Amino acid sequence: xxxxxxxxxxxxxxxxxxxxxxxxxxxxxxxxxxxxxxxxxxxxxxxxxxxxxxxxxxxxxxxxxxxxxxxxxxxxxxxxxxxxxxxxxxxxxxxxxxxxxxxxxxxxxxxxxx
Amino acid sequence: xxxxxxxxxxxxxxxxxxxxxxxxxxxxxxxxxxxxxxxxxxxxxxxxxxxxxxxxxxxxxxxxxxxxxxxxxxxxxxxxxxxxxxxxxxxxxxxxxxxxxxxxxxxxxxxx
Numbered sequence: 001x002x003x004x005x006x007x008x009x010x011x012x013x014x015x016x017x018x019x020x021x022x023x024x025x026x027x028x029x030x031x032x033x034x035x036x037x038x039x040x041x042x043x044x045x046x047x048x049x050x051x052x053x054x055x056x057x058x059x060x061x062x063x064x065x066x067x068x069x070x071x072x073x074x075x076x077x078x079x080x081x082x083x084x085x086x087x088x089x090x091x092x093x094x095x096x097x098x099x100x101x102x103x104x105x106x107x108x109x110x111x112x113x114x
Numbered sequence: 115x116x117x118x119x120x121x122x123x124x125x126x127x128x129x130x131x132x133x134x135x136x137x138x139x140x141x142x143x144x145x146x147x148x149x150x151x152x153x154x155x156x157x158x159x160x161x162x163x164x165x166x167x168x169x170x171x172x173x174x175x176x177x178x179x180x181x182x183x184x185x186x187x188x189x190x191x192x193x194x195x196x197x198x199x200x201x202x203x204x205x206x207x208x209x210x211x212x213x214x215x216x217x218x219x220x221x222x223x224x225x226x
Contacts, residue, residue: 004157040123042204042216043158058213090157103214105157 003027004106006091012112019078021109023091030096032074033103034058034066037088049074081113116140116209120217127195128225135190135220137205146208147188149179152219153201161203164188175199197224 007022025032031050035043035058045058047066055066063085067075074093078085088110092103121136139145149161162173169181179190188205205217 040218042120042218043214044216045213048213092158102160102163103158105159107155107157 004091004093004104006089006106006109008109009107010110010112012114013078013081014114015082017078017081017113019081019111019113021076021078021089021091021111023074023076023093023106024072025074025093025104026072027093027095027104028071029093029104030071031094032068033092033094034064034074034076035090035092036060037090037108043090046076081111083113085111086113087111116207116215118205118207118215118217120203120205120220122220123218124221124223126223126225129197130194132193133191133195133199133222135203135205135222137188137190137217139186139188139205139207145181145183147179147181148206148208148214149173149177149188149190150204150206151201152204158204161190195222195224197226200224 004025013019033048034046037043044060046064047058049055049068052071065077088108090108091106094103117140119138127133147164150158151161152158162171164171164181172178177192179188181188202219202221204219206214209215
């Protein structure tokens with residue numbers, strides 16, 4: 001079974017702090033994704049990566065950056081957290097670019113910025 | 115650009131009753147459609163997908179969906195729901211960049 005793990009289930013940070021969210025997948029998938037999930041808005045893509053050291057902006061990249069130094073790990077960074085970044089963050093992976101639709105998700109990190 | 119509309123934010127239904135969760139998408143030449151489910155406090159998992167072929171697609175846990183090109187719909191159905199079906203259901207369509215465009219989600223609420 002594909003397993004996608006996220007470093008924290010719940011996280012509370014203060015405004016202005018730098019926040020790291022880590023995601024690890026164990027199935028040698030090429031693609032990895034970071035989404036933000038808010039009630040009534042569905043999932044919105046923040047960044048994705050098709051390969052190591054490669055990243056592409058999604059629909060809402062402002063205020064976020066990412067890092068992919070190893071194939072299995074994809075990190076989301078909030079350089080200076082703000083209260084409007086309070087949300088559920090979901091990481092996902094998929095096998096190959098052409099199979100981007102069959103995504104496997106981690107359990108999510110609920111981030112609260114106070 | 116592709117878009118997906120889930121017409122109901124919540125659907126309450128009695129246990130053992132049938133349910134239909136509605137999804138409409140914007141028209142495109144070729145369409146790949148998906149339903150994902152998110153159980154409480156979990157990530158999403160793929161429920162079923164339509165890529166081509168038969169318009170009636172069967173998924174896990176007794177769910178099925180029907181692709182209707184003329185109505186640009188991909189509604190999800192189950193003939194008899196169980197309390198364990200309580201979850202949020204997301205419809206999605208693949209765009210030309212192989213990304214998924216997501217609907218806003220529908221919460222299925224099972225009443226005992």
